[in-house]
Amino acid sequence: MSAVDLGMPSLPHAPRGVGHLRGDRSFPDAARESLRDGQLRANLGHATSTIRAKRKAVVDEVPDWAELREAGRAIKAATMARLDEHLVALEEQVTARGGTVHWARDAEEANEIVIRLVQATGTDEVVKVKSMATQEIGLNEALEAAGIAAHETDLAELIVQLGEDTPSHILVPAIHKNRAEIREIFLRTMPQFQEQGVDADLTDEPRRLAMAARAHLRERFLRARVAISGANFAVAETGTLAVVESEGNGRMCLTLPRTLITVMGIEKVVPTWRDLEVFLQLLPRSSTGERMNPYTSLWAGVTPGDGPQEFHLVLVDNGRTAVLADEVGRAALHCIRCSACLNVCPVYERAGGHAYGSVYPGPIGAVLSPQLTGVEDNASLPYASSLCGACYDVCPVAIDIPSILVHLRAEHVEAQERTTPEAVAFRALAKAMSTPRLWRLAQRAAGLGRLLSRGKPTLPAALPPPASKWTRTRDLPTPPRETFTQQWVRERGR
Amino acid sequence: MKVALFATCLVDTMVPQVATATAVLLERLGHDVVVPPGQSCCGQMHVNTGYRREAVPIVANHVRAFAGALSSGVEAIVAPSGSCVASIHHQQAMVARRAGDHALADDAAALADRTYELSQFLVDVLGVTDVGAYYPHRVTYHPTCHSLRMLRVGDRPLQLLRAVRGLDLVELPAADQCCGFGGTFAVKNAETSTAMLTDKMANVLSTHAEVCTAGDASCLMHIGGGLSRLRAGTRTVHLAEILASTEEAVTPRQSTSPAVPR
Amino acid sequence: MSAREEILGRIRTALGEHRAPVPDIVRGYRTADGRPTTELLDVLVDRLEDYKATVVRCLADEVAGTVATALQAALGAHSHGDVVVAPGLPAEWRPDGAVEDDGRPAVALAEHAATVTGVTVAVADTGTLVLDGSPRCGRRALSLLPDCLVCVVTSDQVVGGVPEGLARLDPRAPLTLISGPSATSDIELQRVEGVHGPRTLVVVLVT
Numbered sequence: 001m002s003a004v005d006l007g008m009p010s011l012p013h014a015p016r017g018v019g020h021l022r023g024d025r026s027f028p029d030a031a032r033e034s035l036r037d038g039q040l041r042a043n044l045g046h047a048t049s050t051i052r053a054k055r056k057a058v059v060d061e062v063p064d065w066a067e068l069r070e071a072g073r074a075i076k077a078a079t080m081a082r083l084d085e086h087l088v089a090l091e092e093q094v095t096a097r098g099g100t101v102h103w104a105r106d107a108e109e110a111n112e113i114v115i116r117l118v119q120a121t122g123t124d125e126v127v128k129v130k131s132m133a134t135q136e137i138g139l140n141e142a143l144e145a146a147g148i149a150a151h152e153t154d155l156a157e158l159i160v161q162l163g164e165d166t167p168s169h170i171l172v173p174a175i176h177k178n179r180a181e182i183r184e185i186f187l188r189t190m191p192q193f194q195e196q197g198v199d200a201d202l203t204d205e206p207r208r209l210a211m212a213a214r215a216h217l218r219e220r221f222l223r224a225r226v227a228i229s230g231a232n233f234a235v236a237e238t239g240t241l242a243v244v245e246s247e248g249n250g251r252m253c254l255t256l257p258r259t260l261i262t263v264m265g266i267e268k269v270v271p272t273w274r275d276l277e278v279f280l281q282l283l284p285r286s287s288t289g290e291r292m293n294p295y296t297s298l299w300a301g302v303t304p305g306d307g308p309q310e311f312h313l314v315l316v317d318n319g320r321t322a323v324l325a326d327e328v329g330r331a332a333l334h335c336i337r338c339s340a341c342l343n344v345c346p347v348y349e350r351a352g353g354h355a356y357g358s359v360y361p362g363p364i365g366a367v368l369s370p371q372l373t374g375v376e377d378n379a380s381l382p383y384a385s386s387l388c389g390a391c392y393d394v395c396p397v398a399i400d401i402p403s404i405l406v407h408l409r410a411e412h413v414e415a416q417e418r419t420t421p422e423a424v425a426f427r428a429l430a431k432a433m434s435t436p437r438l439w440r441l442a443q444r445a446a447g448l449g450r451l452l453s454r455g456k457p458t459l460p461a462a463l464p465p466p467a468s469k470w471t472r473t474r475d476l477p478t479p480p481r482e483t484f485t486q487q488w489v490r491e492r493g494r
Numbered sequence: 495m496k497v498a499l500f501a502t503c504l505v506d507t508m509v510p511q512v513a514t515a516t517a518v519l520l521e522r523l524g525h526d527v528v529v530p531p532g533q534s535c536c537g538q539m540h541v542n543t544g545y546r547r548e549a550v551p552i553v554a555n556h557v558r559a560f561a562g563a564l565s566s567g568v569e570a571i572v573a574p575s576g577s578c579v580a581s582i583h584h585q586q587a588m589v590a591r592r593a594g595d596h597a598l599a600d601d602a603a604a605l606a607d608r609t610y611e612l613s614q615f616l617v618d619v620l621g622v623t624d625v626g627a628y629y630p631h632r633v634t635y636h637p638t639c640h641s642l643r644m645l646r647v648g649d650r651p652l653q654l655l656r657a658v659r660g661l662d663l664v665e666l667p668a669a670d671q672c673c674g675f676g677g678t679f680a681v682k683n684a685e686t687s688t689a690m691l692t693d694k695m696a697n698v699l700s701t702h703a704e705v706c707t708a709g710d711a712s713c714l715m716h717i718g719g720g721l722s723r724l725r726a727g728t729r730t731v732h733l734a735e736i737l738a739s740t741e742e743a744v745t746p747r748q749s750t751s752p753a754v755p756r
Numbered sequence: 757m758s759a760r761e762e763i764l765g766r767i768r769t770a771l772g773e774h775r776a777p778v779p780d781i782v783r784g785y786r787t788a789d790g791r792p793t794t795e796l797l798d799v800l801v802d803r804l805e806d807y808k809a810t811v812v813r814c815l816a817d818e819v820a821g822t823v824a825t826a827l828q829a830a831l832g833a834h835s836h837g838d839v840v841v842a843p844g845l846p847a848e849w850r851p852d853g854a855v856e857d858d859g860r861p862a863v864a865l866a867e868h869a870a871t872v873t874g875v876t877v878a879v880a881d882t883g884t885l886v887l888d889g890s891p892r893c894g895r896r897a898l899s900l901l902p903d904c905l906v907c908v909v910t911s912d913q914v915v916g917g918v919p920e921g922l923a924r925l926d927p928r929a930p931l932t933l934i935s936g937p938s939a940t941s942d943i944e945l946q947r948v949e950g951v952h953g954p955r956t957l958v959v960v961l962v963t
Contacts, residue, residue, distance in 0.1 A: 011766050011770060012766075028686070031686050032685050035685050041689075043944070046944060050944070050945045050946065051945045054945075063786075064784070064785040064786050067783075067784035067785040068785045070784065071782065071783050071784070071785055074781040078778045078780075081771070081775065081776060081778045083767050084764045084767040087763075087764070088764070103758070103760040105759045105762055109759060153952075154942070155940050155942040155943070156942035159942070172941065178944060179943055182943060206946055206948045207948050207950075210942075210943070210948045210950070210951050213951065214950075218952075221952070222863045222866060237927075238928055240927045246938070246939050246941065246951075247938055247939065247951035248951055248953025248954075249951070249952045251900050251932065251953060252900065255862065255896045255897050256862055256897060273927040274922070276922060277919040277922045277923075278783075278785070280918050281882075281918050284882075290935070290947075291803060291806075291881065292883065292884045292935035293935065294807070294936050294939045294953070295932065295933065295935075295938070296931075297896070297930075297931070297933075298931040299930045299931070303889060306895040306930050307895070307896055307897075315763070317766065321766035321767055321770050324767060325769065325770035330770075346672045346674070346690050347686055347690075350686055350690060351686050382544075383678075383679065383682050384683060384686075385676070385679065386675065386676025386677075386679045386687070387677070388643070388676070389639055389642075389643035389644060390639075390643070392643070393643055403584075406544075406546075406585075409542070409543060410541075410544045410545070411544075413544035413545055422543075426545045429540075430540055430551060430552055431551075433503065433535040433551075434534070434552050434555040436531070436532040436555070436559075443506070443507050446508075447507075458719075458722060466681050469680075469681040469684040470719070472684065472688075473688040473691070473723065474680075474688075474691070474720050474723055475719045475722040476715075476719060477508060477509070477715065477718075477719070480508070480510050482510065483506050484512075484529075485501060485506055485533070487510060487514070488517075488529045492529075
């Protein structure tokens with residue numbers, strides 16, 4: 001037991017049975033299926049390479065990117081160091097400007113609060129801006145169970161909702177679908193096309209598909225009385241909330257309905273207005289590869305005669321304080337949800353977002369989901385990475401994701417109550433590697449592997465597990481007759 | 495300069511010719527090479543798989559093996575591996591400190607300051623890019639992730655390769671993409687690893703190179719194992735082996751034959 | 757215990773009794789701009805056009821005519837009555853026949869074909885126009901519902917980068933940052949201009 005582990009406070013994780021942070025399969029099992037899906041692989045490869053190139057171009061043109069990134073990292077670290085104080089300040093400011101602040105310990109409590117607020121308005125439908133927090137807590141399902149219809153209005157979220165699918169990317173939840181598949185979903189589910197039947201005038205041109213979504217949602221925006229959003233940032237100093245978007249669906253939701261309910265994780269607070277000058281530069285270039293996203297809405301409380309006249313802010317913990325308690329892992333809370341790490345991740349690009357079993361896929365998901373749920377509920381995720389480090393390089397707030405992955409692997413190993421065969425092997429190997437005499441014996445034993453090869457340059461493909469996991473697709477060279485150090489001593493005598 | 499060679503556990507056990515080539519190269523450049531006895535592993539595989547407590551005695555063994563060398567006049571420790579050197583720089587002191595062994599952490603950090611990956615040692619410490627090598631083959635270079643992103647070796651290996659006489663260097667498309675090795679990742683997520691490997695091999699094969707080289711024997715064993723399984727004919731050769739080759743002697747014990755002959 | 761008290765208590769537990777000092781924030785990035793206004797205007801135009809916005813430059817006494825011409829190009833000849841302007845838009849900027857937003861229910865604004873507003877600040881490097889809900893900019897729904905948005909920008913409103921832009925704003929105002937027309941990249945990550953917000957953005961730059 002290390003000194004650091006002693007006294008580590010145990011804080012509640014995100015509860016089971018609600019929300020979308022846990023998959024029903026391990027990552028390797030889920031990935032097995034997606035790896036065989038040629039269409040998915042093609043869609044992901046095309047989309048991620050497109051966005052990687054765009055991001056690189058707009059990041060390379062910023063001469064002070066490194067300074068912005070360092071400032072972004074530092075602001076987040078400073079925020080977490082006094083998170084309670086910033087949240088209290090935020091509450092005070094929002095309340096002073098006519099908003100109401102609610103606190104939710106977990107997903108269930110957050111859902112209850114939102115349902116109660118919607119019911120109080122007397123409506124049975126809401127429009128929604130894309131929000132990771134509300135996906136995380138399973139708000140749509142909770143609303144539905146309470147008899148409230150939730151209409152997603154972001155194009156990709158709409159595609160996912162109409163296709164009865166689940167999101168597979170933080171920024172572009174329908175990244176796994178191509179234009180032809182999206183056309184098929186729209187034709188099948190949008191009333192405007194069902195009426196026209198097979199003659200429906202819809203091509204798979206992205207512009208036509210976007211216009212179909214515009215027509216589909218227009219009337220819903222105009223009649224909506226309640227909107228639900230997330231928040232990209234909340235400024236403690238001024239009570240300003242920010243939603244960053246592209247399509248204008250966010251503006252529709254944030255502007256037209258009488259009541260606005262914003263659900264955000266407690267880690268989204270930033271201390272000062274000035275801090276936004278950093279994040280509003282880092283986020284758009286990292287996420288959509290644009291110099292600036294088309295629309296950013298900022299509001300503080302209620303403005304008479306302009307926008308919603310009733311504003312509720314729901315602050316959600318749902319395991320975040322447990323993440324905060326881990327000195328190494330807490331940097332995962334710095335994430336601004338740009339998804340640059342997904343787009344560069346070679347594992348994400350091939351396995352796809354669904355394999356992660358959580359609304360947070362990709363590298364950031366592999367460190368965030370297990371911490372929110374407790375590592376044992378997502379034990380395969382920290383291993384879903386080759387530790388290539390591409391995610392760390394592109395992260396606009398410099399989250400050292402590989403180091404957190406390695407840390408969580410250790411947390412998992414150290415949480416095992418029963419000794420696993422793997423642990424036996426690693427302990428034996430550690431013993432050998434720390435005792436020169438035993439190490440020489442172990443090397444000699446490995447050299448005996450050459451007997452299996454019967455003079456061939458590679459070992460047979462049919463080896464017992466776990467070696468078979470390697471040899472199923474890769475040859476393993478036959479071990480040499482002599483190790484380097486043996487040979488050196490033989491030739492040089494030292 | 496007196497240089498201690500850290501062979502690394504994988505090279506020592508599985509591909510000794512890489513360490514031999516490193517020693518031959520450094521001696522040819524006029525340096526005195528010692529191989530401290532008792533060396534085994536940097537501990538990276540344990541740390542990266544989650545056995546960071548178990549890694550502590552491995553780190554201690556590494557420190558024991560090399561601390562003596564430093565006190566007997568060794569000025570630098572060189573290893574033919576970006577990954578192991580990255581672990582020495584970024585992980586050894588951390589795991590020791592976490593386990594509460596601050597003396598070990600300090601010693602490990604001091605050793606790390608003197609430990610170099612081969613291409614960094616040649617270019618930054620010795621200041622050479624032309625090591626007098628001759629290698630008449632068409633070669634493509636894969637920058638391994640840890641040398642690229644943790645050690646930031648940048649184009650040093652390419653500078654070295656460009657100076658090799660007879661060598662036809664061809665650019666590897668999507669070179670900075672991981673080959674899918676990732677230590678135990680290759681076994682724990684064997685299928686995703688294979689998918690990554692397939693794309694790496696496709697890029698390697700698209701260059702029509704005879705040889706794919708890199709600064710890490712582990713990644714080369716992965717790429718080479720895949721190419722060999724496909725009977726692709728393209729072989730993997732460590733950077734040290736190329737740099738050790740001369741007109742007089744294709745590196746002693748260098749594997750210039752295809753991974754799977756005939 | 758209330759959820760508020762419990763969450764705040766959890767944070768205090770997580771951070772421990774002896775809190776580490778707050779790490780320093782080094783703001784080494786650019787916060788000022790030495791470029792002359794003419795250069796900033798060129799950068800702004802370049803960025804706006806990159807977003808597929810239409811940019812027209814004119815002199816101070818040509819605004820109304822330029823706006824009218826731009827509207828005609830965007831909407832066709834018979835659209836004067838469909839134009840709604842921000843209540844504080846200067847009289848000399850208003851095209852003939854335009855109506856003023858009189859605070860009718862926001863959704864009623866959707867019946868108009870075009871809107872004309874001013875801006876508070878424009879950020880050249882990112883091609884961003886900021887509307888702050890003031891009479892010259894109008895309420896948020898005004899620049900959202902009509903399908904064509906015309907923004908009049910004066911050269912003294914143009915700054916170089918985001919930090920200079922935000923420094924000019926009131927954080928308590930309802931702010932909208934607009935960078936080009938509405939767009940989406942949700943289909944194969946290819947940008948398509950014009951989804952829910954105005955599909956046409958015209959910027960009249962007064963120089």
